[in-house]
Amino acid sequence: MKAWQIKDQFGLRHLELCDTPKPILKSGEILLKMQAASLNYRDMVTVEGGYGKTVKTPLIPCSDGAGVVEECGPNTSRFNRGDLICPSFFPNWKDGSADPGKLPDALGGAYGGTLCDYMVVSEDACVKAPAHLNAIEAATLPCAALTAWSALFELSSLKSSDCLVIQGTGGVALFALQLAKAVGATVLITSSSDEKLERARNLGADHLVNYRTHPQWDREVKKIWSQGADHIIELGGAQTLEQSIRATRIGGHISLIGVLSGANTNTIPLPLILMRNIRIQGVTVGSRTAFERMNSFLEKHQIHPVIDTTFPFDETIAAFKHLTSGKHFGKVCVEF
Known part of the structure; x- marks a missing residue:
């Protein structure tokens, strides 16, 4: 063969x-x-x-x-x-x-x-x-698909009333978008490409944020949902985790899946995790x-x-x- x-x-x-x-x-x-x-x-x-x-x-x-x-x-x-x-x-x-x-x-x-x-x-x-x-x-x-599914429905329970932030437009991200829209959740997508963001809109994304234009994208999330997002699909890693924590509501959930921007970080705001009761869940397929x-x-x-x-x-x-x-x-x- x-x-x-x-x-x-x-x-x-x-x-x-x-x-x-x-x-x-x-x-x-x-x-x-x-x-x-x-x-x-x-x-x-x-x-x-x-x-x-x-x-x-x-x-x-x-x-x-x-x-x-x-x-x-x-x-x-x-x-x-x-x-x-x-x-x-x-x-x-x-x-x-x-x-x-x-x-x-x-x-x-x-x-x-x-x-x-x-x-x-x-x-x-x-x-x-x-x-x-x-x-x-x-x-x-x-x-990719099973990782997105596990993040949203096996290790958490995404509902139609939830608001979800997804980083990027790779395989896991787009599966998460499709799965979330199938249950009626509201989705915000981040990307460095306006063209990719528009394609994500065509798949059902409700809100779009270009993180090159808006490097502090967590503030854009708070403009849309003042309390923060219910759930974040964290794919960036070291350079994005702090912003994900700041963009998450009290009692919210972060699915830690990717480390595309690096695997080690010294900037995790631990008090925010503790005082806001945020759950960070590693997801492996x-x-x-x-x-x-x-x-x-x-x-x-x-x-x-x-x-x-x-x-x-x-x-x-x-x-x-x-x-x-x-x-x-x-x-x-x-x-x-």
């Missing part, structure tokens, strides 16, 4: 398209003929060696993808040949809350990932794709059963992922370069 591999050296220029043996099924496993994959920031960090010695090579990168069941091994019963399937980001996290037995081992890190034309997975470590989505759309779900609940929601509301660009399988390196350019709006995908 064909597979992209990190072999002896990290770095995008060392990512190779290789011929590897077609995997053989064991009991409880299914063979997927992969149709598509999608890229996350985490995948680029992995390829560049950002996780250090925790990643062993050779490795097939990427956590997100979708494939058709080509063969079912012995002692399998959850799926049929021809079903469109998404492998789970965390193969060992079937249900319940996170614990050391379920995290941190993930596809495209501890386990080989989705950038291959055939993939063997445990039938307990994957879900059936929503019926209304094609393979490229389904391939965007395992990490979610369980298989959470994935299934999300897929039911997506089907009910007929939500389609926002796809920026789709590259052919043999142009995967160009797909990674497009991801790192920051020009994308929504998901960057690879079609097999």
